[in-house]
Amino acid sequence: METDWRPALAPAVLLRRDGVTGADLLVMPERVVVLNEQAGAVLRLCDGASTVTQIVDRLLADHPGAPVAEEVPVFIDRVRGEGWVR
Amino acid sequence: MTGLPRPWALLAELTHACPLRCPYCSNPVELVRRSAELTAADWARVFGEAAGLGVVHTHLSGGEPLLRPDLAEITASAVRTGLYTQLVTSGVGLTETRMAELLDAGLHSVQLSVQDADPVSSDRIGGRRSFPAKERAARLVVESGLPLGLNVVLHRHNLDSLDEIIALGLSWGVSRIELANTQYYGWAQLNRAALLPTREQLARAEPTLRRWRDRLAGSVEVIWVVPDYFEGIPKPCMGGWGSLSITVGPDGTALPCPAAYALPGLDPPSVRDRPLAWIWESSPAFNAYRGTAWLPEPCAGCPRREIDFGGCRCQAFAITGDAGRTDPACALSPDHHLIKELTEGGDPAAPAELVYRGPRRRRGAVGEVMVSAPPEQPIG
Ligand code: SF4
Ligand code: SF4
Numbered sequence: 519m520e521t522d523w524r525p526a527l528a529p530a531v532l533l534r535r536d537g538v539t540g541a542d543l544l545v546m547p548e549r550v551v552v553l554n555e556q557a558g559a560v561l562r563l564c565d566g567a568s569t570v571t572q573i574v575d576r577l578l579a580d581h582p583g584a585p586v587a588e589e590v591p592v593f594i595d596r597v598r599g600e601g602w603v604r
Numbered sequence: 605m606t607g608l609p610r611p612w613a614l615l616a617e618l619t620h621a622c623p624l625r626c627p628y629c630s631n632p633v634e635l636v637r638r639s640a641e642l643t644a645a646d647w648a649r650v651f652g653e654a655a656g657l658g659v660v661h662t663h664l665s666g667g668e669p670l671l672r673p674d675l676a677e678i679t680a681s682a683v684r685t686g687l688y689t690q691l692v693t694s695g696v697g698l699t700e701t702r703m704a705e706l707l708d709a710g711l712h713s714v715q716l717s718v719q720d721a722d723p724v725s726s727d728r729i730g731g732r733r734s735f736p737a738k739e740r741a742a743r744l745v746v747e748s749g750l751p752l753g754l755n756v757v758l759h760r761h762n763l764d765s766l767d768e769i770i771a772l773g774l775s776w777g778v779s780r781i782e783l784a785n786t787q788y789y790g791w792a793q794l795n796r797a798a799l800l801p802t803r804e805q806l807a808r809a810e811p812t813l814r815r816w817r818d819r820l821a822g823s824v825e826v827i828w829v830v831p832d833y834f835e836g837i838p839k840p841c842m843g844g845w846g847s848l849s850i851t852v853g854p855d856g857t858a859l860p861c862p863a864a865y866a867l868p869g870l871d872p873p874s875v876r877d878r879p880l881a882w883i884w885e886s887s888p889a890f891n892a893y894r895g896t897a898w899l900p901e902p903c904a905g906c907p908r909r910e911i912d913f914g915g916c917r918c919q920a921f922a923i924t925g926d927a928g929r930t931d932p933a934c935a936l937s938p939d940h941h942l943i944k945e946l947t948e949g950g951d952p953a954a955p956a957e958l959v960y961r962g963p964r965r966r967r968g969a970v971g972e973v974m975v976s977a978p979p980e981q982p983i984g
Contacts, residue, residue: 529749529750529751530713530751530779530780532688532712534660534686534688536658536660537655537656537658537686538610538658543660545660545661545688547688547690547712547713547715547751547753547780548661548690548753548780548782548827550612550660550661598822599822600822601822601823601825
């Protein structure tokens with residue numbers, strides 16, 4: 519993965535909090551993806567301004583000791599494969 | 605209520621009026637009059653109630669929603685309640701001014717229909733000249749920055765242009781293409797003989813679809829709504845009856861599925877009389893085929909019952925006359941031969957006349973519909 523990539527949600531995708539369960543949702547024209555807490559935390563940081571390294575650093579600050587450095591880039595890449603971030 | 609699913613989507617049929625006359629239109633054969641339509645204030649209340657139940661998406665549909673002069677006001681009220689709001693349009697009437705209004709109102713996305721890749725054929729299927737309006741609509745949406753999806757209903761007269769249809773969508777800048785094989789209720793049921801494709805056509809479409817899907821993976825989503833008449837596998841219609849989605853018609857009639865207008869004895873509730881929460885949770889119509897406890901044999905003992913809920917109720921009714929039977933599209937259904945006769949019988953090349961949708965119709969003898977004006981441009 520390019521280190522200077524600044525992932526952002528695709529234009530068709532909104533991040534919403536669900537009124538019923540409080541879960542984070544990715545909302546697209548014909549689909550809703552219910553995110554778990556970690557996925558929501560990562561995608562909230564995909565603001566188009568932060569690089570993947572910065573996102574990892576920020577998550578590490580909030581969750582010291584979590585396997586963020588290994589897992590987060592893989593997750594973001596997978597989500598890019600779905601077309602949800604670019 | 606415990607154990608009850610929450611609705612995710614609201615299909616808001618703002619009007620049944622439409623400048624087009626597609627012979628497969630999913631609107632009911634008995635179209636709702638314009639004078640009976642809900643007001644913008646009614647819709648604002650419905651959106652608020654829907655959001656309160658957990659609805660996330662609303663599709664502003666029709667007919668042609670652009671025929672509502674208050675569409676921007678309706679859109680704004682949906683957006684204000686937090687709903688992800690998509691316009692579903694034929695593109696006719698989407699001018700620069702109206703696009704700007706809708707953008708201001710906070711619209712999130714647009715789904716545009718096209719009848720075929722070739723302008724002449726597209727206009728012939730839609731029953732009027734509309735292709736240039738669609739081209740303009742696509743350009744305006746893409747320029748506005750909103751995501752654009754293309755919807756194409758597939759049948760005998762356009763299935764062979766699948767390649768060109770997908771290419772057209774890409775040239776218009778769409779981010780999503782929905783290729784929906786015709787579902788035979790309402791108008792499409794009237795026109796079934798003229799619309800049913802041949803097995804050979806479907807077989808030719810398959811590699812085309814696969815090729816494009818591979819090529820577009822991760823960039824443009826290509827959705828294929830299966831031709832269930834041919835596959836022997838029923839579809840989990842609407843994700844299950846009363847399980848994901850609410851349809852509200854132009855006059856406030858609330859239904860679990862937009863095709864369910866035709867089901868006799870369903871006695872659908874209206875948002876004019878009842879709160880949406882009661883309609884969703886307690887109305888007899890939304891509970892009629894909910895879940896799996898009501899299922900007849902062979903569904904009751906079938907491992908697929910939690911996947912397809914016995915298939916489509918409207919199709920069971922359309923084919924067998926009983927909405928409570930197993931969907932005859934299922935190869936295990938005792939009525940499956942009725943579907944097989946439709947897909948295997950007859951000469952596929954025989955010309956069959958299309959009946960265009962229109963307001964001036966009344967019912968004739970059982971199962972027969974009389975049209976007072978002959979269709980302008982029969983195809984086939
Ligand atoms: S299917 Fe055709 S006639 Fe029916 S609402 Fe859509 S554009 Fe209008
Ligand atoms: S028998 Fe019923 S549950 Fe089983 S596959 Fe057919 S429709 Fe679905």
